[in-house]
Amino acid sequence: MDPTRISACTYAVRLEPLDTTFQLLVDAGCRKVDLWGGAPNYSNDPAECDVHALKAKADRYGLTIANLGTYPGRKIADVGYAAEMLEMTRAIDNAAVLSSRSIRVCPGHGEDPAIVDGLVPFFREAAAYAKAKGVYLGMENHKGSIAGNPDVVMKLVRAVDSPFFGILYEPANLMACEVDYREAYSVFKGWITHVHVKDSHWTDHGYERTMFGEGDIDWAWCIATLDGGGYTGDYALEYEVEKVLPMADGLPLWVQRFQAL
Numbered sequence: 001m002d003p004t005r006i007s008a009c010t011y012a013v014r015l016e017p018l019d020t021t022f023q024l025l026v027d028a029g030c031r032k033v034d035l036w037g038g039a040p041n042y043s044n045d046p047a048e049c050d051v052h053a054l055k056a057k058a059d060r061y062g063l064t065i066a067n068l069g070t071y072p073g074r075k076i077a078d079v080g081y082a083a084e085m086l087e088m089t090r091a092i093d094n095a096a097v098l099s100s101r102s103i104r105v106c107p108g109h110g111e112d113p114a115i116v117d118g119l120v121p122f123f124r125e126a127a128a129y130a131k132a133k134g135v136y137l138g139m140e141n142h143k144g145s146i147a148g149n150p151d152v153v154m155k156l157v158r159a160v161d162s163p164f165f166g167i168l169y170e171p172a173n174l175m176a177c178e179v180d181y182r183e184a185y186s187v188f189k190g191w192i193t194h195v196h197v198k199d200s201h202w203t204d205h206g207y208e209r210t211m212f213g214e215g216d217i218d219w220a221w222c223i224a225t226l227d228g229g230g231y232t233g234d235y236a237l238e239y240e241v242e243k244v245l246p247m248a249d250g251l252p253l254w255v256q257r258f259q260a261l
Contacts (some may be wrong), residue, residue, distance in 0.1 A: 006030060008025050009204070010034065010041055010194060018054075023061065024251070025063060031063060031064065035069060036040070051094045067098070068103040070091040070104055070105070071104065072084060072106050073088065073105045073139075077109060085122065087237060093133065094156070101135070101234065102233070106145065111149060117145065120156065128162070131162060131164045135164070137193065138193035140170055143176055144168075150179065151187065154191070158161045162229075168192075170195070171217050172215070175201075182221070185222075192231055193233065195236065198217075198239070200215045200216070212237070237258060
């Protein structure tokens with residue numbers, strides 16, 4: 001695996017000062033970061049986040065902010081089209097300033113397929129704006145969202161019909177939804193804008209996240225299939241087992257194991 005395509009998410013250390021987080025990532029061997037969309041990491045609100053200062057800080061650590069873990073689109077039914085589009089354009093503008101390849105977006109609330117038609121105009125406008133800025137938009141496969149249902153979410157993706165709008169492919173989240181991540185890939189192929197990497201399995205006690213390489217996700221298959229299908233984006237290690245081993249100790253192991261694939 002090309003090390004320049006490896007990133008790391010900051011969710012597990014989202015409450016730590018950015019200097020602490022950035023140093024942790026550098027020490028683990030990362031040169032890219034997926035920045036969680038909440039203070040003190042990042043905010044779309046210019047009163048809460050100076051993106052130019054943020055970029056300068058990342059530059060000092062030799063890090064590229066490759067993806068913003070934002071949530072525009074999530075509150076469209078609550079705050080309305082215009083207010084949520086302002087949130088979306090702010091996130092896209094900030095990504096452009098930060099030289100981020102992509103941002104995470106949310107297809108509203110809930111898993112009801114009936115919401116798809118109402119989301120199409122919003123995401124068509126968002127995708128056109130993102131194209132002009134050179135920023136990709138990806139909906140993360142999550143339980144509780146239509147993005148966790150491949151057939152339903154692809155109705156939205158195909159209706160929007162933009163290469164700048166698609167899926168943030170997350171095999172472990174799909175496993176949590178009891179969706180076969182291999183079959184899901186065949187549905188998502190050609191529309192994947194970003195990838196999150198973690199490992200997991202089902203046991204007698206239910207769904208469990210694991211250290212990378214100790215679960216049931218065949219990441220060698222994922223990488224070969226994604227790259228073979230034309231995916232050229234990053235792979236963001238999403239360390240979410242901090243209760244098992246602190247991220248400062250565990251992330252270097254993940255980087256080593258992932259690079260060895």
